[in-house]
Amino acid sequence: MATRKKPALICCGALLAAAVVLAAVFTALYFTVFRPRSPRVTATIVGTRVSAFALLPSPALNLTFDVSVAAYNPNRAAFEYGDVATVVRYHGDAVGEAVVPRGEIGAQASAEVRTAVVVDAVGVASSPYFPLEGIAGALPFETATTVAGKAVVLGVFKIRASSVVTCGVTVFPLRKESTSPQCTSTVHVG
Structure with a gap:
């Protein structure tokens, strides 16, 4: 036995x-x-276009922000992201939004997406700050770009990550110029 x-x-x-x-x-x-890593995302304002600006007889503003969103995926698996939303705010009020459709970034690859955000002139002109800042010739805006998605490593390990990039930019509509944006990025993993 x-x-x-x-x-x-x-x-x-x-x-x-x-x-x-x-x-x-x-x-x-x-x-x-195969350790899942957070993707690195940067968003920058690559240009502004002012095609119309007037205070009298009625306030008018036609402004477009060109935003570039670049992402690098350091994982050994593709990173799938949802819709990328870029919001433009004037003194905290949303005055423009653009959405880039969902997509995928290959393993250890980079991708860049560009979009144009048209600013709602009525939203800006109806703000109590507009007359004073319009006369001064400097309009402060803030853009916020949000990217969220996941990487799946070996079909088993998942990492969810989101990134919010916020940029502040001042537009000088009379000169049809803008300052260089100052951006901060926040990444959430998990």
């Missing part, structure tokens, strides 16, 4: 040892090579 149990114990012990070694190898691979 003891002779029959001995090969079974050896077999079970070998299987257990193999399972432990495989678990250690997969854990090591996960934390080194």
Whole structure:
């Protein structure tokens, strides 16, 4: 009887040892090579176009922001992202929005998406700040671009990440110029 149990114990012990070694190898691979990382996202205002500006007889403003969103995916798996939304605000009020459709960035690859956000002239002109800032010739805007998605490594490990890039820019409509944007980026992983 003891002779029959001995090969079974050896077999079970070998299987257990193999399972432990495989678990250690997969854990090591996960934390080194296949570790999910957050994508790096930057959004910049690459240009502004002012095609109309007037204070009298009625306030008018026709303004477009050209926004570039660049992303780098450091993962060894594709990063799938949802719709990329860019919102333009004037003193906290949303006065323009553009949405870029969902897409995918390949493994260890970069992608750039450009969009134009047309500013709602009525929203800006109806603000109590517009007459004073319009006369001064400087209109402060803020853009916020949000990217959210997930990377799936080896079909098992998932990482969700989102990034919000906020830029402040001042537009000088009389000169049809703008300042260089000052941007901050916030990344949320998990």
